[in-house]
Amino acid sequence: MAIVGAGPAGIYAADSLLKSDADVSIDLIERMPAPFGLIRYGVAPDHPRIKGIVTALHKVLDRPGVRLLGNIDYGTDLKLDDLREFYDAVIFSTGASADRPLDIPGIDLDGSYGAADFVSWYDGHPDVPRTWPLNATSVAVLGVGNVALDVARILAKTADELLTTEIPHNVHQGLKASPVTDVHVFGRRGPAQAKFTPMELRELDHSPNVEVIVQPEDIEFDEGSIAAIRGSKQVDMVVKTLQEWAIRDHGTRPKRLHLHFFHSPTEVLGEDGKVAGLRTERTELTGDGNVRGTGEFHDWDVRAVYRAVGYLSSHLPEIPFDHLSGTVPHQAGRVLDLDENQLPGVYVTGWIKRGPVGLIGHTKGDAAETVTSLLADADTLRAPTQGHPDAILSFLAERGVPFTTWDGWGRLDAHERALGEPHGRERIKVVDRHEMVRVSRLNG
Structure with missing residues (x-):
């Protein structure tokens, strides 16, 4: 299955799935070349204690059965029909920015x-x-x-x-x-x-x-x-x-x-x-x-x-959206269409589900509820037409999408730490997207 968004909400959903009895493999699809979403791009740099949450998230992404595919923009590089071709279900956890x-x-x-x-x-x-x-x-x-x-x-x-x-x-x-x-x-x-x-x-x-x-x-x-x-x-x-x-x-x-x-x-x-x-x-x-x-x-x-005065989620292509609340209509994480019917195999978690309120840890409850709904629907999910794990990689390569991986994040992480070391700093963050991708894909 796919989770679109590799911030805390998406990673907590992956963790909840991995801890279930389900036989599941997960691709975390992220718009940025690096994972961790809000932790990397929404928390002030002088908040090391909050950024310490990355340690727990890192352990989830390190587990077998989880794969990170970064630098992929949903709606441009991948559409909903594409996701359905490769996955039996998708959880959207794109946050609010x-x-x-x-x-x-x-x-x-x-x-x-x-x-x-x-x-x-x-x-x-x-x-x-x-x-x-x-x-x-x-x-x-x-x-x-x-x-x-x-x-x-x-x-x-x-x-x-x-x-x-x-x-x-x-x-x-x-x-x-x-x-x-x-x-x-x-x-x-x-x-x-x-x-x-x-x-x-x-x-x-x-x-x-x-x-x-x-x-x-x-x-x-x-x-x-x-x-x-x-x-x-x-x-x-x-x-x-x-x-x-x-x-x-x-x-x-x-x-x-x-x-x-x-x-x-x-x-x-x-x-x-x-x-x-x-x-x-x-x-x-x-x-x-x-x-x-x-x-x-x-x-x-x-x-x-x-x-x-508050953050607001953005409307995702092909996904119903309540512009007043800035959330995706859902029932216990199951995405609902305009007629309030369930959109088959499509789920939502995190701020785009409940709005940008509460602390980062509160998204764990969102994830648990959504995953419970998904697992209850497991027998009704439609099997993907291309279920082989490498199929999505071939598709992205054919489209010329320079996607990044978990190993690539390891290279970027080491690079940023090396930049900071001469100055006595834990890291200096790379800002340029092309440079992030270049370092992540180096020898990858």
């Missing part, structure tokens, strides 16, 4: 960016430009999730602080030239409704160059907030940290990262087609943890705006 839109005036001005695009740049994604326009001294980040904090932290830190990570050379040079001194993070609701985790929050204060500032007037709770604090240890830890920061004296670190609550963005202000500020409306709690506008507006002197 686009930015959810924010419909306020001025959001399309020059200097207004989506967080996902910025994350792709600083993570060295091969399909985005090598440069990023870092020319503002004061910037705004909209959203209070973990991605918003990642974006804010990368913007606020000095570039040299990141030299212990796998950050690519072009990203280091871009950040080194950045003039930013102040990063403002805005949340529409209060501290008890913030979506970031305690670890992500505390990491903001670890930099010797960044002063984290919380205004005392933003520490406010209603009955709904108090219930949330009492009902969740995680919320309680977040709130206590923010309270501590709100009452402490400000230091003299050269960069400042401001966390603002009860500010709802209403307009990105412009001048000559470029971002010239941000307007927010002050909000107030309504008793149940929600907020309403007060009619009091604030204009902030920022010259760049990053929206981190």
Whole structure:
């Protein structure tokens, strides 16, 4: 069978299948030349603990019965009918990599960016430009999730602080030239409704160059907030940290990262087609943890705006898609067509199944549910017309697709580690797709 997408969701699905009693062989088909998806291209480089998840994923890909086929674009190099010709079932686990839109005036001005695009740049994604326009001294980040904090932290830190990570050379040079001194993070609701985790929050204060500032007037709770604090240890830890920061004296670190609550963005202000500020409306709690506008507006002197209001999955060719939720319609992982009938042999897991919420580990439950459905359908699956394992390899070769393999990842991994070694770094990530493919296929 095939799994399209070799990020955590796809690899967890493969692991779940391998642990079942089924006699199964799995091809993980990945658009990038390298595996690991979100871990490689969606997690900030200064998060080595999260990137440590790669160790567990690596063990799955190392097992017999699993094969990685990278640098293959579903919809271009392979279509659904092609997959059905070579596999009796396919699971789509392509994740979410686009930015959810924010419909306020001025959001399309020059200097207004989506967080996902910025994350792709600083993570060295091969399909985005090598440069990023870092020319503002004061910037705004909209959203209070973990991605918003990642974006804010990368913007606020000095570039040299990141030299212990796998950050690519072009990203280091871009950040080194950045003039930013102040990063403002805005949340529409209060501290008890913030979506970031305690670890992500505390990491903001670890930099010797960044002063984290919380205004005392933003520490406010209603009955709904108090219930949330009492009902969740995680919320309680977040709130206590923010309270501590709100009452402490400000230091003299050269960069400042401001966390603002009860500010709802209403307009990105412009001048000559470029971002010239941000307007927010002050909000107030309504008793149940929600907020309403007060009619009091604030204009902030920022010259760049990053929206981190959520990721969105992309529509896959020939696969039904709910554009409102940004997910594939399904029933326990079984993909449903427009008439809500099961699409035979087609399944879905991960963020494209349930939306981009929760932590990476939460995709394990998605995978288990989908695999349970697939195994229950095993007797009804249509056998592929070309079931030999080498058939798909011949097909790709005939089409001139320069696919990469698990052995190829081993070569690229060793190459990146060798690049980092002279500098005392674990690795330096290769950014150029052609170079990734060249190294992966060398003597392969």
